[in-house]
Amino acid sequence: MRVGLDVGGTKIDALALGPDDEIVARTRIPTGWGDHAVVTAVHDAIDALAAEGGFATADVVSVGIGIPGLVDAEGGRVLHAVNLGVADLDLASAVRTRLLVPVAVENDVKAAALGAGSLRGDAHSMAYLNLGTGVAAGIVIDGRLWRGARGTAGEIGHLSVDPGGRVCGCRQRGCIETFCGGGAVARAWGRGGALPILDIFDLAEAGDPLAAELRAGIAYGAASAVRCLVLSADVETVVIGGGVTALGDRLLGDLVRRLRLEGEGSAFIGSLRLDERIELLPAGSPAAALGAALVGAARMNAHEGAIHG
Structure with missing residues (x-):
């Protein structure tokens, strides 16, 4: 399962892509305010997806996160997201503390x-x-x-x-x-x-x-x-x-x-x-969360390529 999260000022739109690129599960949960609350909400969204789709979090192989503001995509850091109360957060590392998989962070518009x-x-x-x-x-x-x-x-x-x-x-x-x-x-x-x-x-x-x-x-x-x-x-x-x-x-x-x-x-x-x-874009489109999932999958593929190369 490749997970994509679109983190907005009020909600997280999350989806999981299965092996055949089909959307297995999609859910929305409220977004928190500040570093700790945002990280907690991301983990909660992944747990909610697993429950919705009937899979274990151990089945997740990559996570991609689209988030507003200034993002260091290479380093996985959110440098400025004023609507979320985040000034400098190593979001990729924070997510990897629970899920030992490749995590990519991208600006939400670019992910969309x-x-x-x-x-x-x-x-x-x-x-x-x-x-x-x-x-x-x-x-x-x-x-x-x-x-x-x-x-x-x-x-x-x-x-x-x-x-x-x-x-x-x-x-x-x-x-x-x-x-x-x-x-x-x-x-x-x-x-x-x-x-x-x-x-x-x-x-x-x-x-x-x-x-x-x-x-x-x-x-x-x-x-x-x-x-x-x-x-x-x-x-x-x-x-x-x-x-x-x-x-x-x-x-x-x-x-x-x-x-x-x-x-x-x-x-x-x-x-x-x-x-x-x-x-x-059609109303209710999953474009941003889907794009985030693709960014995460690309990070996974690059990681595997580095291992095998």
């Missing part, structure tokens, strides 16, 4: 990119664009993550597309994230609510001017992200996921219209057919 490529059956040339509290992407070329020279490939949320725009958390102005990141949009909305993005879409249709402005901004930011990914990496497909995509066809429709509008104003941009190169 691998999982999305696997689910599509086409990881030749694609990007996964995550529109969540923040905005980031993972780029997969020929089945492998493209990290760039220093691991920041895909951090498009902090590309400025409006130098006079709102101040971003990175202290630049007009970053893509200020337009279509859930956290930044909620702050600009300023009216609270359990689901601010949904309220914005609903009230924009009812004629609220601020809601209409923010809704148009979401499409502008997402379109800018798609354009940047295609122009910089020339990926064939941009798969869009994250919490904001719960809006489904309403978001997709706005984005397609924005991309077509930009294409009409530029023959060059129009020739890229950006509106035909996007798709939404």
Whole structure:
């Protein structure tokens, strides 16, 4: 059994892959706060998977963990995960104290990119664009993550597309994230609510001017992200996921219209057919946990290769 865990700010989505790459078990449990609680939750998720799938934890041969924030994938350390209260945690070693198997740790968006490529059956040339509290992407070329020279490939949320725009958390102005990141949009909305993005879409249709402005901004930011990914990496497909995509066809429709509008104003941009190169990740997709499982399995294979080599 190869285990994959998508550790989020409130929950862990966990799955186990059997020998034939089928998902044998999948479960969700709450995430803890702080180093000890996160490690405990990871172990609890693995135990819950074993109970759900009817296998023993001794049957686990690898563990992959996708987690938000700055990750040292080579060393298995989480260096900065503010939403989890983690500043510097050797997560791989902590998990190996109970399970003596290879453990890999990866940024959650990068793991989701691998999982999305696997689910599509086409990881030749694609990007996964995550529109969540923040905005980031993972780029997969020929089945492998493209990290760039220093691991920041895909951090498009902090590309400025409006130098006079709102101040971003990175202290630049007009970053893509200020337009279509859930956290930044909620702050600009300023009216609270359990689901601010949904309220914005609903009230924009009812004629609220601020809601209409923010809704148009979401499409502008997402379109800018798609354009940047295609122009910089020339990926064939941009798969869009994250919490904001719960809006489904309403978001997709706005984005397609924005991309077509930009294409009409530029023959060059129009020739890229950006509106035909996007798709939404299906709701409830296991992409992130699946990608984490694949990362863990790759670490296992590398470990075995080192032993036998």
